[in-house]
Amino acid sequence: MKLIVSLIKRKWVKWVFVVGLLTLGFFTVIYISVFLGAFGKLPTKQDLSSIKQSEATQLLDTEGRLIGKYYIYDRQPLAFADFPKHLIDALVATEDVRFYEHDGVDNVSLLRVFVKSIILRDRSAGGGSTITLQLAKNLFGRKDYAMFSMLINKFKEAIIAKRIEDIYSKNDILTMYFNTVPFPDNTYGIESASRKFFNKPAIDLNYSEAATLIGTLKATSYYNPRLHADRSESRRNVVFQQMQKYGYLSQDEVDSLRTQELLINYKSFNHDVGLAPYFREAVKKELAAILDTLKKSNGEAYDLYRDGLVVYTTLDSTMQAYAEKATKEHLTSLQIMHEKSFGNYAPWQNEKVVNAALKNLPVYQKYKQAGLTESQILDSLSTKRKTELFGWEGDTIQNISVIDSLKHYQKFLSTGMLSVEPQTGAIRAYVGGIDYRFFKYDHVSQSERQVGSTFKPFVYTAAIEDGMKPCTYFSLSAVTYTDYDNWTPTNSDAKEEDPYLNYNLETALSQSVNTIAVKVLNKVGIEKVVQQVEKMGIDKELPKEPSLALGVAEINLKDLTGAYVSYVNNGKPVKPYAITKIEDKHGHVIASFKPEIAEEAAYSDYTREVMLQMMQSTVNSGTAARLRSSYNLKNAIAGKTGTTQNNKDGWFVGVTPKLVTVTWVGNDNHRIGFKSTSIGQGANSALPIFAKFYQKLNADKQFNNITKSHFEKPSQEVLDDLDCEPEKRDGFFKRLFGGSNKEKKFNRK
Template identity: 55%
Template sequence: MIFKKIKSPILRYLLVVLLAAIISILLFLLSIRFGLWGNIPSKKELSNLEYQKASEVYSADKVLIGKFYLFDRQPIAFEEFPKSLLNALVAIEDERFYNHSGVDYPSLFRVGIKSVLMQDKSAGGGSTITQQLAKNLYPRKDRDIKNLAINKIKEMFIASRLEAMYSKEEILYHYLNTVSFGDNTFGIESAALKFFNKKTKDLKIEQAAVLVGMLKATYGYNPRIHPENSLKRRNLVFQAMYSNGLISQSEKDSLSQIPLKLNYREFNYNDGIAPYFREEVRKQMTEWSKNENEGGADYNIYTSGLKIYTTLDYKMQKMAEEAMKEHLTVLQNSFEKSFGKNAPWLTNKSLITKLVKRTNSYKQLKEKGLSENQILDSLSKKKNITLADWDGEKTSSASTIDSLQHYMKFLNTGSLSIDPTTGAVKTWIGGIDFKYFKYDHISQSKRQVGSTFKPIVYTAAIEKGISPCTYFSAEEVAYKNLKGWSPSNSGTKDEAYLNYSMEEALSNSVNTVAVKVLEEVGILEVIRQANKMGIIEKLPNEPSLALGTGEIKITELAGAYASYVNNSKPVAPFLIQKITNSKDVTIAEFSPKVAEKEAFSADTRQIMIEMMKSTINSGTASRIRSNYNLNNDIAGKTGTTQNNKDAWFVGITPKLVHITWVGLDNHELGFKSTNLGQGANAALPMFALFMQKLNKDSAFNSITKAKFEKPSSAVLELLDCDPVKKDGFLKRLFKNPDKKKTKKFKGN
C-alpha cells in the first residue's frame, strides 16, 4: 500500500532495496543465531564452563616448583583479584562494562564510524570484556577476513547469553582466568607468576597495570621483549583509570614515574629448580592417573588442574644444587687437566666412532642407506651449534661429532637426600643439566656401588655373631678356585703384616679384609642381609660382592642406609605426599613405606653407626672434619669402583641420609687417577658443601644439631680394642710381603 503512495519510481526502488537489505541482514543474523555458520553454544553448555587447567607441583614447604600443562593456566577465585586489577581492566578494555548487557552498541557504532568511514586503524575492535570472554572460551577457527563479521556476530550472541546467565563478577572471574598473555600463558595467575613471580592477590597496582596493558597485544606489549612499549601502555592504563575516576591525578602522576621492574620466572620443562625430580613426579603422576582412570576416574595431569604436593624441601634442594655446581665446576677442570692433550675424548678414535654409532643422527643416516664413511663425513660437517659448559651456553662452529666429543667428557652426578624415618625425598639431583643430559642417575641408573656396600657385609658379620673386635689380616690373597683372583689394597706392602679390627678395616675401606669378612659370613648370607635392608636388585653371587660389584639404584642404597638411624628398619624413598583437585580437595594421599620388621638388632645398629662414625673421624672420609670443619654428628662411607669409574659417598646424620655418585655417562671413561676419582675427593665434597650451607641456616637446626643415639655400655665394650695389631716378630720374619698367599675361597 505504501508503495502506491510513492509516485517516484526511484524512491520506490530505493525503498525496495532498503527493505531487501534489512530482510537479508535479519536472515543473515538468524542464520548465524541458529548455527548455519557454525555452532553457537547452548545455555546448558555455557552454564558449565570448563577449560584446561595446568597441574601444579609444590614442594613440602609450599613453593610452586613446576607445572604440567598443554596451556599454562591456573584458575583462581574472584576474591583473589585485587581491586586495582579489576579497575585497570575495566578502565582500559571496557569502561561501560557495568552498564551494557554484553554488547556495547554506542562503542560499536563509534568504532564502525572511525574504522570504516574514517579509516582509523587505531579505533580498536569495539569488543566488550564479555565478547572477549566468548572469544577466549570459543577461539576463532577460521581467521580469514571474510569471516570476520560472522565471528564477531557469533561472539555477540554468546556474549548476550553469558550476560543473561552470569553476574558481572562471574564474567570477570572467567575472563581473567582464560585470557591469553602470550607464550602459551593463560589466565592472570600464570601471568603474575611468570612476569613478577608472585600470586595475583599480591600484585601491586603498577604490576597489575602492566599485565592488563598486555591484553591489547601480547607480543607488542610484552614487558620482557618490549619494555619501552610495555611502560607506555602501562601509563596509558593509568590515564584510563584517571579518566574514569578510579585514581586521582596525583596517583596517576606518581604511578607513571615508577620504573618497570620484572621478576621473570618461566615454568620451563628443562629449567628451574629440581628438573629431574619434577620429571620423576610427572612419570609417577602419569602412572597414577592411568590406574585411577581405569577405575572410572577422569584425570589428566596436563589439563585437570591437579595440585601435587611433594616431599621436596625447596631451600634444601636449592642448597644441594648450589653445592653440586660449586664442586663439579672445580672437579671438571681438574679432570680435564689430568688428561691434558691425550684426553680420550680427543684421541681415542675407536671410542669416538663407537659412541657416534649410538647416536640417533648416525642411525637415521644409516637407515637412508649411506655407508659408514659417508655418514661420518656428513656428521663431520661444521655448522652453528650451541654448546654448554659450566660457564653457560655459547654458539660456535662445530660438527655433530664435535658436539659428541664435547659432551662425552663431562662428569655427571646423582645425588639424593631422604628423611631416614619416612623415606621422604628432601633433595633430588639426577644429573648436571636436564636440558642437555636427560638421563636421571637416580631413577634410571644402576651403577656398581663400590665400597659403599661394605657396611652391609659387616652388618651381616655382626648379625652372625662375629665380634667387631675380631682381627683380620690385611695380607693379599690369591684365591685358587677363583682363577687366582686377588683383591688388593691401595696401601703399602707393610699392610701384609697388619691385622685390622672390623671397625678399623671398615673405616679405612680395606679391600682384603672385606673379602675375608664376606668369606667368614658367606655370600648368600650377605645377600640375604642386603634383601632385609630393602635391596631388591639381583646381586652377584661372587666374592667380589664384598667390593661392591653389585649394581644398585641410589634409591635402594639410600633406603638401606636409612635403617642405621631408623630403628633398624629400611625405607622406600617416596616423592608425593598428596594430590588434590583444582579446588584443593584431597583425592589421594601417600604414606611412607617403612619396613615392618627390623633388618638387624639394636646392638648391630649401634655398632655399625660407631664404625661408620670412625670413617668420618679418622678414616677415608676424615676430610669432612679436617677440610670442611664439620662438627655435626655424621657417619658415612666412601666408595670407589674399579678403574675409578664411579665415586661414591654416603653421609648419614640422625635426621638425613645423603648419597652422592659422581662419574661419567660413558662406562668406557673414568678418572685418570684414584687420587682424583676416589669417593672422598670426587663425591664427598658435594655432601660437605651441602652440610655447610645447612649449618648456616637455623631453620635446619633440627637436622644439623641432631645427635646419634648413645650406644649402650655393652656395645662400647664390644668396640673397646686396639684398631690394628701387627704380626709378631717371627711371623714377620717368615712372611714375604712380595709373595701372595694362596688359598681356596670358602664363603659360598
C-alpha cells in the same frame, strides 16, 4: 524537502543507497547464517552454563609451595574474591571502560571505532572489543573461514558474548576472563601469570605488578616483561594513565607509581627448566601409573594435563634449591679439573669412543634403518648447523655437526643426589642430573652404577650380625683367591706393602681397605652378605663373587639410599617416596600414600650402633675426613666414600640423624672415567656436593632441627667392644712362623 527529493533523483545517491542496502543485506545474511550454525554449532546457554576448561595440575612441596605444573595450557583458576580490586580496575580502565553498562557488545564503542577509524582515519581510535567478547574468543577460539574469517568470528563472538551476559553476572564474567586470558610465555590465567612473572599469588599483586600484567594483554609477546622490560614498563604506565582517566587513581598516585622500577621475579614452570625438573618428571611418571587406577564419579579417567589436580609431595623446595646450587658449584670446578687432567688425550675425542657412542644415537639408527651406507650416515652427521650447547659458564649457540655435538656432551660429568628423611623415606631433595634440558637421563630413578666402597658397610654389617667382634683384626696383606682365576685385590694405600700390619674392623672400614673388606666377606660368606643386603631392601641379583665386597654390584641410587636409612631408623630400611596425596580440583582427596617402612629390622640394635660408630670414624679420621678439615662441618655425620674400578664412579653417603644423602658423580659413557684416583675418588668427586649442601643447611636456621641433631649414645657394650687399638703389628714369632697367607680358597657360604 525539495533538497532531499533532488538528492534522491541523483544517480550516485541511488548507487550509494543500493550499495548500502546490499552491504546491510550481506551482513544480515552472514549474521543469520552464523546464528543458525552454518559456520559451526554455537554453544547454547545450557552449554555455556557448564563451561569446562582445561586446568593445570599443580605440584606442591611439603610446605604447600608450588614447584611445578603439568599442563597443555598453563592455567590455574581463582575465585572472584582472589582478585585484588586494583587488578580489576586496571583491566576495566584499559580494556573495557563501559564493561558494567553493556550487554556483551558495546554498541557505543563500536560506533566510535567506526567513525574514528573508518571515516576519520584515526588509528588511535582503539578497538570495540569488550571483556565479554574477549572471553568468548578465549573460551572457543577462532577458525579460518577464508576471506570472511574476521567477520564470521566477530559475529560468533558477539552472539556468544550476549548469551554469556544472559547467564552470568559481571563478577562471574570477570572471574572466567581472568582464569582464561592468555599472558606472555604461553601462560593462561592471572594466577599462573602472577606466579610465573612475580613468584606470588595474584591476590598479592601490587599496583605496578597488576598494571604490568594487564598491559601485556594488548600484545603478549611485544610487551613481555621478561624479554622487553622497557616496553613493558612503558605500557604499564599507559595502564596507570587509563586508571587515572576513569577515576580509579589520582594524578598524584599515578605520578608516584610511574617512578617505580619494574621488577620481575620470574619462575618458569616449563617442564624442562625451573626447580627440580628431574623430580617433576619422575613424579609425572608415577602419577601416570596412579591415575590409571582411579576414576571420577562419572566413570571417566583423570587427565593429568586438564583436570586441575593438586599433588602434594615430600620435596622441600628450599632444600632442593640448596642441593642444586651445591651441585652446580662443585661440578663447575670439577669439570675444569677433569678436562685439564687429560690434556690433549681426552677420551671423548678418541675416535673409537666417539664411533661407538655415535652408533647408539637415535639419529644414527634412523639413517641406518633408512638404508644409508656408513659413509652416507657419517656425511649426514657431519653437516653443520646452529645448535644450542650446554656449558657451566653459560649456554652458547655454535655452528656444529652432530658428531661435534656428541664430542662436546661426552666430556661432561653427570651426577645424582638424593636426600631423604630416614624415619619415613620422604624425599627432601632430588637432583637427577646437571641440566634437564640437555641431559634427560635421571641418575636417581633410572640409573644403576657400580657402587664401589659404599657396599663395604653392608659386608661389615653382615659380619657384626654374624657375631664378628669390632676388634677382630685382619692383615692388610694381599691375598690371591685361587678359585677365582687367581684374583688378587689390592689397596691404593702404600701400607699394603707392610704384610704384618693389621687393622681392626673400625679402622679397616674408615680407611676403606680393599684387602680386608674381601677377607671379611670371605670369613662371613657371600650368601650371608647377600641375604643381609636383601633384608636391607636391595632386592636384585648380586654377583656372588669376592669382588662383591668392593662394590662391583650395580645398584640404583634410590635403593642404596633406602638401605643406608636403616642405620638411623632402628635397623629398618625404607622405600624413598615422593607423593603424599592427590586432590581433585574441588579439594577432594582421591589418593593418599604412607611411608613404606620394613616391618622388621634388618639387624640388631647392637649391629646398628657398632656400624654407626664405625661410619662416624670414616668422617672423623677416615676417607671422608675432609668434611671436617676442608669444609669445617661440625654436624653429627656418619658416612662412606666410594670409588669404582678405573675411577668410573665416585660416591659419597652422608648419614645424619634426620637426613640421609647419597651423591654420585661420573660420566654417562661407561668408557670414560676420571684420569686419576686423586680426582675421581668419591672423597673428591662426590663428597663435596654433600659438604656444600650441608654448609647451606647449617647457615639456614629453619633447618636447625636437622643440622643440630645428634646420634643416640651407643650402649656400654658397644663402647667396650670398640675399645681397642686401631691397628697392631704381628709379633716376631708370628712373623717368623706364621706361614704364607698369599693364597686361599673363598668361602661361598
